[in-house]
Amino acid sequence: MTSEQLFTTILGATYTTTDFHRRLSLLRIFLEKKYFTANGNLSTADFVKSQNPEQSDATFLASLGDEFYSAFTHENIYKILDDLEAELKKAPMVILYVPLRFPPPEVEKIGMWFRQNLPVNVIVDMKVDSAAFGGCMFVWNGYMSDYSLRYLLMKHKDEVSNVIGKYSPQPQATNPSNSINSTPLRSAVGGTSEGQANLTNPKNSTNGAR
Amino acid sequence: MFLPMQIDYLLMTLVALTVFLGASQLAVLFLFTRMMRDLKGDHSKNEEFAGEAKVKSGEILQRATSDAAKIISDARSSGLKFVTDEKMSTKEFAEKFTQSMEMIEESFKNQIHESATKADKSFESLLSELQKTIDGHMKQNETVFAQKTDAMVDKTEKLMGAFTAELQGKVKGQVEAEIAAARKEISEYRTRRLAIIDERIIDIIEQVMEVVLAKKMSVADQSDLVYKSLDEAKKEHAFGK
Numbered sequence: 001m002t003s004e005q006l007f008t009t010i011l012g013a014t015y016t017t018t019d020f021h022r023r024l025s026l027l028r029i030f031l032e033k034k035y036f037t038a039n040g041n042l043s044t045a046d047f048v049k050s051q052n053p054e055q056s057d058a059t060f061l062a063s064l065g066d067e068f069y070s071a072f073t074h075e076n077i078y079k080i081l082d083d084l085e086a087e088l089k090k091a092p093m094v095i096l097y098v099p100l101r102f103p104p105p106e107v108e109k110i111g112m113w114f115r116q117n118l119p120v121n122v123i124v125d126m127k128v129d130s131a132a133f134g135g136c137m138f139v140w141n142g143y144m145s146d147y148s149l150r151y152l153l154m155k156h157k158d159e160v161s162n163v164i165g166k167y168s169p170q171p172q173a174t175n176p177s178n179s180i181n182s183t184p185l186r187s188a189v190g191g192t193s194e195g196q197a198n199l200t201n202p203k204n205s206t207n208g209a210r
Numbered sequence: 211m212f213l214p215m216q217i218d219y220l221l222m223t224l225v226a227l228t229v230f231l232g233a234s235q236l237a238v239l240f241l242f243t244r245m246m247r248d249l250k251g252d253h254s255k256n257e258e259f260a261g262e263a264k265v266k267s268g269e270i271l272q273r274a275t276s277d278a279a280k281i282i283s284d285a286r287s288s289g290l291k292f293v294t295d296e297k298m299s300t301k302e303f304a305e306k307f308t309q310s311m312e313m314i315e316e317s318f319k320n321q322i323h324e325s326a327t328k329a330d331k332s333f334e335s336l337l338s339e340l341q342k343t344i345d346g347h348m349k350q351n352e353t354v355f356a357q358k359t360d361a362m363v364d365k366t367e368k369l370m371g372a373f374t375a376e377l378q379g380k381v382k383g384q385v386e387a388e389i390a391a392a393r394k395e396i397s398e399y400r401t402r403r404l405a406i407i408d409e410r411i412i413d414i415i416e417q418v419m420e421v422v423l424a425k426k427m428s429v430a431d432q433s434d435l436v437y438k439s440l441d442e443a444k445k446e447h448a449f450g451k
Contacts, residue, residue: 110433145443149419
């Protein structure tokens, strides 16, 4: 199997960059133990027992199959691992901002949504940002889209203003400069950023950049 | 015939009478002058009446002087006639002279008394007229003063009324301007505040809902919101490009 095929195999059950790096690290440990220790017949089941990883990671190691592991030899382990890292950088990536850190089952569901609705090898770089409360924000192809609660409120700002205006002694006319844009907030962002919630505040994004 | 000694006595008597008459006239003139000066001090406007009194007193004195001179002249003529006739004896002359002098004295006294009475009456009349004139002037002055005072009071009232009205108008205008400025400032402040609230209402609601709902919503609920927002993004072709 080529590096691309190996990468596609990994992405079959891996949806986020965090999971990819963690599982690739786990795979590196497994291969090193298998090929560079006396225990050359180490199975994934034995490795899982000894390492006690998360259930999803144990399932992932077991799901790769013999064909996947046969691609690795004593000589090409690190090269293939480096190639897999390189493949990750080439893969289409969506940066997803969510309001809280979801548990693995929820992360898997969200990842599956992207896998079903976007290109197959798309991978999610999930970050936590409280500004995404009530929905999410994401960056795709260099454009940021805001589908958080803020977007919903902006979308229904007229109704909100009317409700508030009922309790105002002198209802003020809506400032034309604050006209509501029914389209979600989008802004161009340059590249992807590493680290958690390291994106420019979406509240300050400009509308209709797309 | 008269003896030289008798003639000297007669002349001395005449001279004494003349001096007495002059002294009396001077006394009257002095009294009258002092009274006029007092009147002058009371009121400066009575100078014309004092002048009139002075003229009248002068006329009375002149008439008295003239009468005295006439009496003296008559006595002198009688004495001379008596001497000239040289028919009277010394005793008779003395008696007649004494009688004549008594008559002269009596006449002189009468003249003096009459002159004093006339002067007194004239002075009383003058005082009465002066009093009337002063009363008239005072009444007139009071009337004029009252009229001027009333006019001044009316004018002052009008001026004060106009000044008060003008001041009231200015104060009213200034107060109204201040109130209008304050109302405008309040209105602008309210407009600004409402505009700020209107601009930030979404932020406020978002933060409030985030604070309230974040503690109420489960992970699954928030995960559902993520799915729904992703579905909506897909519908709006947010992933189309």
